[in-house]
Amino acid sequence: xxxxxNIDFDNLYEIDNxxxxxxxxxxxxNLNNGQEIPLVVKISNESHALLPNVYNLxxxxxxxxxxxxxxxxxxHADYSKVFSTILFSAFAYLKSNxxxxxxxxxxxxxxxxxYYRAIQRNFRYLDQHFRIFGIKYFVRITRFGKTQYDNPFDxxxxxxxxxxxxxxxxxxQDEMYNYFIFNLKDNPINKKIKKTL
Amino acid sequence: MNQSxxxxxxxxxxxxxxxxxxxxxxxxxxxxxxxxxxxxxxADLFMKLLKEAK
Numbered sequence: 628x629x630x631x632x633n634i635d636f637d638n639l640y641e642i643d644n645x646x647x648x649x650x651x652x653x654x655x656x657n658l659n660n661g662q663e664i665p666l667v668v669k670i671s672n673e674s675h676a677l678l679p680n681v682y683n684l685x686x687x688x689x690x691x692x693x694x695x696x697x698x699x700x701x702x703h704a705d706y707s708k709v710f711s712t713i714l715f716s717a718f719a720y721l722k723s724n725x726x727x728x729x730x731x732x733x734x735x736x737x738x739x740x741x742y743y744r745a746i747q748r749n750f751r752y753l754d755q756h757f758r759i760f761g762i763k764y765f766v767r768i769t770r771f772g773k774t775q776y777d778n779p780f781d782x783x784x785x786x787x788x789x790x791x792x793x794x795x796x797x798x799x800q801d802e803m804y805n806y807f808i809f810n811l812k813d814n815p816i817n818k819k820i821k822k823t824l
Numbered sequence: 825m826n827q828s829x830x831x832x833x834x835x836x837x838x839x840x841x842x843x844x845x846x847x848x849x850x851x852x853x854x855x856x857x858x859x860x861x862x863x864x865x866x867a868d869l870f871m872k873l874l875k876e877a878k
Contacts, residue, residue, distance in 0.1 A: 678861060
């Protein structure tokens, strides 16, 4: 996906279907082949027992089973408009749920790198509204084995570590974040933390 | 935030409240992050780092 995205909340597709809790929305994107395809934005509706304020955001076309196909490869006529609409849906949700965080899985390295490049390219615009983090998963080394065949990694002991994404920070595709999280920049929780620091 | 965005947000929120569809039935969350975090200590440390990241 070598596309230069320009996020702009004044350049949106019409959201034609939305749920009362703002967790579901859909709109139609025009494809390069002239077809129109419905895209769905969905925010998980059940929180993780240990992470009560972090919700997953997924988007894409629906597969025949009615699930979001986040690996679908589509040629959108206007990627900027598609991603602006997806982010605007997320923005509306966060405005109604200011204590929540939303997360996006980079379903593969290429897609995660695409998101990262889009964040960097639109940093000034996004930074007005969101705090954005890249999350890396680190695996614990137990101890080095006696032979080169011993596995020193404990894959049951993984620590996710957030890095605040800043303008101009560079990271290679091979070292790309596993997950992206964002929340509202201007929210009461951030203000409370600033006061205590 | 500029007025045009504020108006769009207000319109979308109004649309959701007045004509929105019923929320979906609850489904378990299935992100990689949620799979990785398995203990309360891990979750608490992660949230602390996230909240304090400057």
